[in-house]
Amino acid sequence: MHDENQFRHLDTVPESKPEQNKPEKQPRNVWGYVLTVLITATLTFILTAGVAIAVVSFAGNANLINFGNDKNTLSFVDPDDPVNKAALDKLQRIYELVDGEFVDDLTDAELIDAMARGLLAELDNPYTFYLSAEQNQLIKESFAGNYSGIGAMVAINRDGQAEVTELTAGGPAIEAGVKLGDVFLEVDGKPMTEINDVTELAALVRGEEGTKVEIKFYRTSTKETLDLSIERRPISSTTxxxxxxxxxxxxxxxxxxxxxxxxxxxxxxxxxxxxxxxxxxxxxxxxxxxxxxxxxxxxxxxxxxxxxxxxxxxxxxxxxxxxxxxxxxxxxxxxxxxxxxxxxxxxxxxxxxxxxxxxxxxxxxxxxxxxxxxxGTITVELSDGSAVQLTNFLYxxxxxxxxxxxxxxxxxxxxxxxxxxxxxxxxxxxxxxxxxxxxxxxxxxxxxxxxxx
The missing domain is CATH 3.90.226.10 (2-enoyl-CoA Hydratase; Chain A, domain 1)
Incomplete structure (x- = not known):
């Protein structure tokens, strides 16, 4: 048994209009439908309808799947059901193949973590996903409000592109010439195709006060590429x-x-x-x-x-x-x-x-x-600091x-x-x-x- 921080929330994916001759789309399975990020101050990511501490018990007769005597329980389903048994047998076979034959030698913990990510991804719901401990911490820090960045609100649209949707008056981004509708192409030489999610983008753009971040933008209105050097400054989020x-x-x-x-x-x-x-x-x-x-x-x-x-x-x-x-x-x-x-x-x-x-x-x-x-969804923070977000209600x-x-x-x-x-x-x-x-x-x-x- 362990304590998990559980949040009920409603989240969103703001959308931008399609443009002609835009940069290459990001694959949806990379960007997912991860929401809106205020790079300078607050990550608008979850809507909590009340914060509570939930105690979730895994006690009881849980030893239902054992992939050999040295493996820990991986599931809590009824193994006597024929359909479940067939599915579990297949899962065990896949696990053993990856464990023994995959080119990289992965630990059991790494394989189980991959299974957890895959389970959530295959639910095919835009608001259901796994958050690493780093991503989850970034989100929590974002709600606190103030840190150093460039003063830009960015939305990941349904084309998978990171588009500037709002700018902080007097902020570094405006002073550097960033405009609404500009699309991120690179951050400090790292192309967007190599950035896994919006929290990684935020982590790359934010940084120590006084340092500079090099960002390449695509301007949809003029179809031009811009290379801008923007100094990070503390920016208070005026909500x-x-x-x-x-x-x-x-x-x-x-x-x-x-x-x-x-x-x-x-x-x-x-x-x-x-x-x-x-x-x-x-x-x-x-x-x-x-x-x-x-x-x-x-x-x-x-x-x-x-x-x-x-x-x-x-x-x-x-x-x-x-x-x-x-x-x-x-x-x-x-x-x-x-x-x-x-x-x-x-x-x-x-x-x-x-x-x-x-x-x-x-x-x-x-x-x-x-x-x-x-x-709406619930977000449950797990014991290692990671979290799971699940869609579980309509309002x-x-x-x-x-x-x-x-x-x-x-x-x-x-x-x-x-x-x-x-x-x-x-x-x-x-x-x-x-x-x-x-x-x-x-x-x-x-x-x-x-x-x-």
């Missing part, structure tokens, strides 16, 4: 940006749902209310997710006593349904309305927030179709919809101009932000429609 747009209308951008973001968000809401805001624009564009317990904490303060979402899946071999309810003690007035900005990079926890508020009649969605991540919005592979359709579809799309949101002139302007116009119409006091 919540808030300001007053005009009389009565506030603006809050949530960049990701990492640790502590709900407290920052609620503090921002209170601050904007103190400045006279009675309506809010919530900007969830390019927000690929984060910790689900954070978004649930936000919704709990924005909604009356209603259902926020429900999870339905399997736990310990049996079906489960977990209904998440808000209480009646919300911190915002019942008549506050929200214009929520979304795009094709809005995913998972962001979709949960936007969809729940809309289902309860408090929000209007403006922008583009969201990504469509309506399933449903209050009206009963599951958005997996569908996304949220905005109430008002508005696209940015091509020039605006090339600008990071942090640097985009509000006058050129057609989606933001549509949100302001809608909130103004609500204000003008209210009867005078």
């Amino acid at each position: 919540v940006v808030a300001r007053i747009l005009e009389n009565g209308i506030g603006y809050i951008q949530i960049r990701e749902f990492n640790t502590g973001v709900s407290e920052k968000f609620l503090s921002a809401v209170k601050g904007l209310q103190n400045e006279g805001a009675t309506q809010l624009v919530i900007d969830l564009r390019n927000n690929g997710g984060g910790l689900a317990n954070e978004v649930l904490d936000m919704l709990d303060q924005m909604l009356p006593a209603v259902e926020m979402t429900r999870f339905a899946g399997r736990r310990n071999g049996a079906p489960f349904t977990d209904i998440k309810m808000s209480d009646a003690n919300s911190m915002v007035p019942a008549d506050m309305r929200y214009a929520i900005l979304v795009n094709n990079m809005t995913a998972s926890a962001s979709e949960l927030m936007a969809g729940s508020l809309r289902d309860h009649g408090l929000a209007r969605l403006i922008g583009e179709q969201s990504y469509g991540k309506g399933s 449903y919005l209050p009206k009963g919809d599951n958005i997996e592979e569908k996304g949220l359709t905005p109430d008002e579809i508005v696209s940015l101009t091509e020039d605006a799309k090339s600008e990071p949101l942090a640097l985009l002139d509000p006058a050129d932000d057609t989606q933001l302007q549509a949100a302001i116009a809608w909130l103004r119409s609500l204000r003008s429609a209210r009867p005078a006091a």
Whole structure:
């Protein structure tokens, strides 16, 4: 028996548009569907719907497979079932062949580790995979927020390419000339075809403050290759940006749902209310997710006593349904309305927030179709520091919809101009932000429609 850290989460794979003459695709079995990485600060990788310590027992009559007397148990299935026995016999034969005939002499531990990776890979689920101890540690450190890097958000698209999707204002990447849509080709001379996953990419790009990383990019807009030398600097991840747009209308951008973001968000809401805001624009564009317990904490303060979402899946071999309810003690007035900005990079926890508020009649969605991540997973940290992530539930919005592979359709579809799309949101002139302007116009119409006091 041993303790394992178990997390329930929802994760996402932001997608980019196909381009002509792009660099060679990375093979899917190399990149998998590993999510979004903020190279300078936070790895947006898992959405935790609550963190707990789970004690998982392997006690009992477990000696079901023995590959010779000196082998340890490898499985916990019923060996008396004829179908199981045939499958186990085949597995034993394959194991013995690799152990005795493969060109490299591998230890039993290495073979078993390979079997574990292969088992998860063959489930053919984009959100189910194995994490080495190094990868798992990188993810946990990422949620802490601050370390040295270049200030770029990178998404691994379905073509397997690492594409820049957001840039930190004043960060090294912007200063070096990196633009949205640039695709990584090499890092310090190592081609992307030799980089196994997004956490390895992050590890290569990050480093000691003041050192430089040499990166080769492909610019899709001009079809050119760029060689840039970028100095690593400490960059604090600013997850919540808030300001007053005009009389009565506030603006809050949530960049990701990492640790502590709900407290920052609620503090921002209170601050904007103190400045006279009675309506809010919530900007969830390019927000690929984060910790689900954070978004649930936000919704709990924005909604009356209603259902926020429900999870339905399997736990310990049996079906489960977990209904998440808000209480009646919300911190915002019942008549506050929200214009929520979304795009094709809005995913998972962001979709949960936007969809729940809309289902309860408090929000209007403006922008583009969201990504469509309506399933969740558990991540279990193992005793050696590695981890396993398994898809094990779907989440449903209050009206009963599951958005997996569908996304949220905005109430008002508005696209940015091509020039605006090339600008990071942090640097985009509000006058050129057609989606933001549509949100302001809608909130103004609500204000003008209210009867005078």
